[in-house]
Each structure stands twice: as C-alpha cells, then as structure tokens.
Amino acid sequence: MSITGEINVEDLPPRIRIEDIVAYPTPSKSAAQTSWAVRAGFILIPICGSGGMNLITMLAFRFITDNLAISAGAAGLMFALVKIYDGFLDPMVGAWSDKLRTPLGRRLPFIIGGAVLMPLSVIAIFGVPDLGSLLLSQVLMTLALAVHASAYTALGIPGMAMAVEATDDFNERTSLMAYRVFGNTLGILVGTALPAWLLAYWGATREGHLLMALVIAAVLLAAGLTACFLLKDARRTEPETGSSGQPGMTGQIKLAWQNIPFRVLAISHIFVIFAVSIASAGGAYFSKYVLRLPDSYLGSYYSVTSLGSVLSMPFWVWLSRKMGKRFAYVLALSIYATMHLLWLTGSADEAIWLLALRAVITGMSAGGVILCAYSMLSDAVRYDYITSGQRREGVFAGFTTLFDKLASAAALSAMGGFLGAMGYISSTSANVVQPQSAILAIKICITVAPTVAIVAAIAIIMFYKLTPDMLEEPDHAG
Numbered sequence: 324m325s326i327t328g329e330i331n332v333e334d335l336p337p338r339i340r341i342e343d344i345v346a347y348p349t350p351s352k353s354a355a356q357t358s359w360a361v362r363a364g365f366i367l368i369p370i371c372g373s374g375g376m377n378l379i380t381m382l383a384f385r386f387i388t389d390n391l392a393i394s395a396g397a398a399g400l401m402f403a404l405v406k407i408y409d410g411f412l413d414p415m416v417g418a419w420s421d422k423l424r425t426p427l428g429r430r431l432p433f434i435i436g437g438a439v440l441m442p443l444s445v446i447a448i449f450g451v452p453d454l455g456s457l458l459l460s461q462v463l464m465t466l467a468l469a470v471h472a473s474a475y476t477a478l479g480i481p482g483m484a485m486a487v488e489a490t491d492d493f494n495e496r497t498s499l500m501a502y503r504v505f506g507n508t509l510g511i512l513v514g515t516a517l518p519a520w521l522l523a524y525w526g527a528t529r530e531g532h533l534l535m536a537l538v539i540a541a542v543l544l545a546a547g548l549t550a551c552f553l554l555k556d557a558r559r560t561e562p563e564t565g566s567s568g569q570p571g572m573t574g575q576i577k578l579a580w581q582n583i584p585f586r587v588l589a590i591s592h593i594f595v596i597f598a599v600s601i602a603s604a605g606g607a608y609f610s611k612y613v614l615r616l617p618d619s620y621l622g623s624y625y626s627v628t629s630l631g632s633v634l635s636m637p638f639w640v641w642l643s644r645k646m647g648k649r650f651a652y653v654l655a656l657s658i659y660a661t662m663h664l665l666w667l668t669g670s671a672d673e674a675i676w677l678l679a680l681r682a683v684i685t686g687m688s689a690g691g692v693i694l695c696a697y698s699m700l701s702d703a704v705r706y707d708y709i710t711s712g713q714r715r716e717g718v719f720a721g722f723t724t725l726f727d728k729l730a731s732a733a734a735l736s737a738m739g740g741f742l743g744a745m746g747y748i749s750s751t752s753a754n755v756v757q758p759q760s761a762i763l764a765i766k767i768c769i770t771v772a773p774t775v776a777i778v779a780a781i782a783i784i785m786f787y788k789l790t791p792d793m794l795e796e797p798d799h800a801g
Contacts, residue, residue, distance in 0.1 A: 364553035373510025399739015406732030437477030438547025442540035519622035631686025655691025
C-alpha cells in the first residue's frame, strides 16, 4: 500500500533550505515575485490533477473486477493500452505546449481543457452504464480511462512548465515548487481518503461508486476552474521563433537519451513507478481481502501517510543537503521497500496501532522519494540547459511522464495477469470469497513485487553522478 503521485520534472534549484519548504519564503523586493493569486493557482492545479489520478489508481481496478465482473487479466490489458496511449501523448503535449501561441498563452488552454475533462472522466469511469454486454462495458471503460489519462496530461505537463516560466527568481521558483508539493498532498487526500470514506458510508456498490464520483468530480472541477481563473494573469513566455524551435519526436528521443543524468534517473524511475503503481492498485484489494477492513480504513490510512509525508519534508531536505541527494533518495527508497515487504506479516488480527505506525513510516519514506525525485530530475533538466543554453522543460517533462506511464502500464498489466492466473474471481457482488491462491497473489503484489522493483531502481541510481558544481549558472544564462 502506498501514497501515490505521479512525478513531473520541476525547475527545483540544486540547493534548497528547510525553510524553503516549511516557511515558503518571500523573495526580496527586487525579485520578480508572483502574486498570492498565482501561488494559489499552482496549489489548485495538482489538487485537480493528483486528486483525479490517485482516485483512479486506488479504486478503478478493484471497481472493474468487483463491480463490473470484468476479469483481472482483461482489466490489466485495458489499463496497459490506455497507459501506452497516454505515454506517447505526453511528449507530444509537452512539445506542443512549448510552441503554441494563443491569447491565453502557451499553457493555460491545456489546463482549462484538463480541468473540464478530469471530473467528466471520473464520472464516466465510475458511472459506466450496464448495457447488458461485458464487451461493451470494457470498450466504454477503456474510452473513459483514455479521456481521464488525456486530462491528467493536459493538467500536469503544461502546469509544470507554466510554474517554471512564471518567474526567473531563484527563491520565488522554490516557493512555487513548495506550493505545488503542498497541492499534490491535498490532491492525494482528495483522491484517496475522501473517496474511501464516502464508499464506507454509501457502500462499495455501483451506485455507491457513482455517488462518490459525483462528489469528487465537483471538488476537482471547482479546483481546476478556480486555478485557471487565478493563473490568467501569471507571467508567460513566448515560444521561440525561427529554426531553433523544438525538434520532432525522433529528435526529442535523441535529446533526452544524450543527457546521461536524465537517462540514469529515467531508467531508475521506471522501476520506482512500477513499484508504486502495483502497490497502490493492490492496496485496495489487500485491505479488503487480507486485512478484512472496511474502506474507511483506506481513507484513514492515506490521511496518515499524507501527514507523515508532509511532516517529513524538513528532514529529507536537511539530509539531502548533509549527505547528498542520491544518499537521501536511496535511503527513502530502502525504507519504502522495507515497509511494503513487512506487509507479509499483515493479517486481519493486526493491532490498529501497528497499522497506524506502518502508515506513518510509509508516508515519511514516500515523502523522501517524492522530494528527492523532484529535485534530482529537475537538476538533470537544468543540466540540459547549462550544456545547451536552451529551455526545453516541456520536452523533458513529457518524456518523464512517458516513462511513468509505460512503467505503470507494465505494473497494472502484470498485476491483472497475475491475479487472473492465480484464480481471482471477478463479479458484480461485493461479497465474493476469494480462493487462497488469489489471496497469496494479492500479498505478492504489494510486498515482493514492489520490493524487487525498488532494489533494481537503487542499483541503477548508483550510476547517477551529477554534482552541484556541474549545475552552476553558465555565461549564456539570462
């Protein structure tokens, strides 16, 4: 079980202080300070995007198998196809948002579209009608998942790039990063804790899922549209003119691959996202069939993990400064993997205090993983700017999420195929008794599988050699 949040590249400065995260410092009077309205907008974008994404990651797979009677293998294939589609959409949206010219700027039109499509897709996924055909249900669900994935891409990649171009000031950019991290945490609560509590109240039936989706969709729509209104006056930059624009798809792939620090992080990140995806989707099954707890437990669990993640930020910032970002990242990953492996001892008889302790430690480790990954990936993109003199945040953000989506596709496809092979019973009833082989498969999905993937990620990240002196401002910086 895990706290999730798909990781985008931010222009995070290579040196960051604890007070940058905790106190959100105000830049000097001479700095290009953004308004509080713009700052609030950058909190609300990830609430809409992360809220919708985490809801689907946590509950959609279980809803498909336990309420629509679609087999686990077919569900895994559906998610895999959508993730692959979305993965290749990401770099195209990133490059497109770098080039677009409109009265609203390069990024805001995408964010408006995502803010409208995200809540609609949530309603479509959990409100898919019963048309008496299993095949038709699969087709409709796949289309709804594709719309959801497109909405998340439209919010995430242009939203990240817009935050980067909102200011040239070192400290103010750090503040915007802190606001986005805070918004992502609120999005996790909106997409995990609140839906679980609503399902516990209304019941995990098709009707209960639809009512839950309507409430969450209203929250997402309000957050997304308010963000668009607040960001309409945010600082914008214009696309480059002439022949120096962004390369095509083949050129983008070559560009990303030539950046060795980014290459190492991207490959390692594939294994991290595999671990997070399979653990998150498996968590809803684990709490239901292994711990035998109501969905209200999921809400409490994710609330505690989110709190642990936020409170741990000063520690991870201090440790990354003291021991280096790679050391802090490896430690966070190690703790995260260990906590998931320890779920092998989890049972319906486990004390509540132990469950709470697991949630706190898992949340703290997840906070370190998120913060260090943001920082290291941002350093790798900054390294591209230093070596090339060009601003290509959209391209690299697109490729980061491409790797995320492909890894997530592999994880969900593997989980679906594994559950199906181990005899998991799909149905329209919430009271099916699963065979012991299926229970074992659920345990493996949130223990052994993520642990092995994290160990592989740690082995790869040891080749990351980017140092602070390699990120000093070049002569061509303006």
